[in-house]
Amino acid sequence: MTESFIPYGHQLIGEDDIQAVVEVLRSPYLTTGPKVEAFEKAVCEYVRSPYGVAVSSGTAALHAAMAAARFAPGDEILIPTMSFLATANAALYVGAKPVFVDSEKHGFNLDLTDAEKKITSRTKGIVPVHFSGQPVNIEAVQALAKRHSLTVIEDAAHALGAVSNGRPIGGLSDMTIFSFHPVKHITTGEGGMVMTSNEALAKRLRQFRHHGIDVDVIQRDTQQRWRYDMTGLGYNYRLTDIQCALGISQLRKSEEFLKRREAIAAAYDKAFTHAPFLERPPRGRTSDRHAWHLYIVRLKAETSGLSRDEAFEHLRSQGIGVHVHYRPIHLHPYYAALGWRPGDCPQAEATFSAALTLPIHPSMTDAMVQRVITAVERLPDALIVKNPVS
Numbered sequence: 001m002t003e004s005f006i007p008y009g010h011q012l013i014g015e016d017d018i019q020a021v022v023e024v025l026r027s028p029y030l031t032t033g034p035k036v037e038a039f040e041k042a043v044c045e046y047v048r049s050p051y052g053v054a055v056s057s058g059t060a061a062l063h064a065a066m067a068a069a070r071f072a073p074g075d076e077i078l079i080p081t082m083s084f085l086a087t088a089n090a091a092l093y094v095g096a097k098p099v100f101v102d103s104e105k106h107g108f109n110l111d112l113t114d115a116e117k118k119i120t121s122r123t124k125g126i127v128p129v130h131f132s133g134q135p136v137n138i139e140a141v142q143a144l145a146k147r148h149s150l151t152v153i154e155d156a157a158h159a160l161g162a163v164s165n166g167r168p169i170g171g172l173s174d175m176t177i178f179s180f181h182p183v184k185h186i187t188t189g190e191g192g193m194v195m196t197s198n199e200a201l202a203k204r205l206r207q208f209r210h211h212g213i214d215v216d217v218i219q220r221d222t223q224q225r226w227r228y229d230m231t232g233l234g235y236n237y238r239l240t241d242i243q244c245a246l247g248i249s250q251l252r253k254s255e256e257f258l259k260r261r262e263a264i265a266a267a268y269d270k271a272f273t274h275a276p277f278l279e280r281p282p283r284g285r286t287s288d289r290h291a292w293h294l295y296i297v298r299l300k301a302e303t304s305g306l307s308r309d310e311a312f313e314h315l316r317s318q319g320i321g322v323h324v325h326y327r328p329i330h331l332h333p334y335y336a337a338l339g340w341r342p343g344d345c346p347q348a349e350a351t352f353s354a355a356l357t358l359p360i361h362p363s364m365t366d367a368m369v370q371r372v373i374t375a376v377e378r379l380p381d382a383l384i385v386k387n388p389v390s
Contacts, residue, residue, distance in 0.1 A: 006372065007321040008294075009183030012257065012363040020249040024241050031240040032217040039244035040193065042251050043178070047160075047170025049195040051202035054244060055209045058157045058179025060237040061192035062090035062127075065175045068194070068204040069151045071096040071124055078118060078126040078150075080110035081328040081345045082352070087127055087155050088329045099123070100330045102345040107282040108296065109136045111347065112144055125151040130159035130169060132325070133261075133291030134284050138164045138172050153177065157192075160185040161258045163289035170195045180243075183361070185257055185291060186250035188243035209237040260362040261292035264369055268295055268358065271373040277304035277380055279354075294325055297376075298354040304380060308354055311379055315356075320375045323357040 024035060040052040055061050071077060073095035079088045081100040088098040102114040108131040115126060126145055128136040138154070145152045154169065156162070157179035162169045170176050175198075178184075180191035194205050210216055212234030215223075265281075272280055279298040284290060299306045308324075315322045328348045330340035342349065359372055 003319045003371065005319045005321055006359045006364065006368050007361070008323040008357050008359045010361045010363050011182040011187045012253075012361070013187075014249075014253075016252075017246055017249045020245040021242055024245040027241070029241050031238060031242070033241040035241035035244040035248065036239060039188075039239075039247045039251075042248055043170075043193055044195070046251060046254065047168045047176075047195060049171035049176070050197045051195065051199065053194045053196075053202060053205040053209065054239040054247075055192050055194065055205075055237040056239055057190050057237075058177060058181060058184075058192035059086040059090065060209070060235070061177035061179070061194045062086055062153075062155065063093045063235075064205050064208045064237060065153045065177055065194050066090050066094045066096065066125075067208050068175065068196075068201050069125060069153065071151075074122060075124040076120060076122045078110075078115050078123060079329070080127070080129045080131070080348075081330045082108055082110070082131060082326065082348045083129045083155065083329060084157070084326055085329055085332065087129060088335070091127075096124070097122075098329075098335075100328075100335075100340060100345055103348040103351055105347055107134070108132055108351065109134060112137075112140055114345075116144055116148075119148050119150075123148065123150060125153060127153045127155050129155040129157075130162055130291075132281065132294035132296055133158045133162050134282070135159065135162050135164035135169060135288045135290070137285075138169075142173065151175075157181075157184065158293035159291045161254055161289070162291035163287075165285065165287045171197060174198065175201060180247055180250075184293065185261075186247060186254055188239065188247040188250070191239050191243050191247065204232075207232060208234045210234060211236060257362040258291065260364075261360055262290075264360050264364060265290070265292045265295055267369050268360075268373065271377065272297065275377065276300070277306050278376075292360060295358045295360040296325060296355050297358060298351065299356060301354060306379060306383060308356055310383055311356060314379065314382055315375055318375045320372055321359055324352075324355060325357050326352070328352055 044052045075096040077091040079098040082103045091098045101110045152173040154176040176195040180188040212230045212232040
């Protein structure tokens with residue numbers, strides 16, 4: 001490769017972020033200190049949610065939400081198969097059974113018709129995923145949940161800053177989780193948060209992240225007491241003050257980051273409007289705001305003869321860090337051993353077989369964006385040369 005590699009996602013760290021971390025390193029608290037509450041408050045204000053509980057990862061956030069919802073062995077949880085493994089794994093962590101839901105025919109989000117077909121007397125919850133940052137129709141999800149008395153946990157790991165029908169995602173359902181991994185909209189290195197409007201759930205979440213203990217370190221120091229009680233089983237899922245300082249600094253730039261993602265998506269849209277060999281990502285309602293965590297095209301193999309895997313290999317060889325999001329969860333060997341089979345979610349499987357994620361992140365320059373566009377536009381010719389017709 002003669003040019004630098006362009007990853008599909010990447011953090012953007014500035015001197016202000018570095019200084020925020022340095023200040024904490026010089027402070028009395030490296031963890032369980034004031035920056036944790038300050039970060040929680042900042043995210044709550046950003047997404048208009050009364051409570052936010054910071055944890056060590058997006059996966060920890062999913063686990064904590066499942067536990068706070070009191071899902072238990074024998075319960076069934078509706079999970080989109082088009083998601084990262086953690087969405088389903090978290091149900092297993094509490095002993096519940098993931099029941100996989102297919103995708104929409106022309107999108108990546110869950111198909112609510114398929115979801116309702118799979119509801120049984122054991123179904124206790126549904127976890128809609130705002131895939132790639134495109135909002136799910138949350139009003140429709142909540143209507144289904146109300147009809148069947150289900151707890152709604154939104155997996156918004158891709159969707160910080162997204163808007164559903166004019167309302168920020170994060171304060172709309174029983175609980176919503178965010179991820180702050182480096183490829184997400186803002187980063188704390190690793191980290192996550194659970195949002196809720198329910199004070200009792202917030203209390204359970206805080207205890208769950210701290211070994212099931214009823215009071216934290218700052219509360220004990222403030223009250224001049226040594227005693228604490230473990231009232232339930234919890235984990236060490238705390239997020240440090242170091243990470244929260246980075247998160248506070250990053251959050252101040254969230255709108256800037258989002259606008260850059262939107263600009264890149266718009267450039268791709270314009271460039272690929274008339275490309276006969278691919279399908280651009282679907283659009284939501286005009287009242288929604290797509291957060292553009294991922295920009296996923298689908299190659300039209302049936303009309304172009306282009307193989308997704310060949311396109312992946314070729315673009316990677318050109319320094320374009322394309323990726324695939326995701327292999328449907330039910331197709332992984334672990335879940336196959338639990339009884340799931342190819343054909344159980346046919347639309348998700350078809351979408352996956354054609355999907356290719358293009359680089360999109362705020363550290364991309366206009367020149368990088370143009371490199372991606374040019375490489376994608378040249379795909380048909382490049383692959384014909386590679387595989388000449390005999």
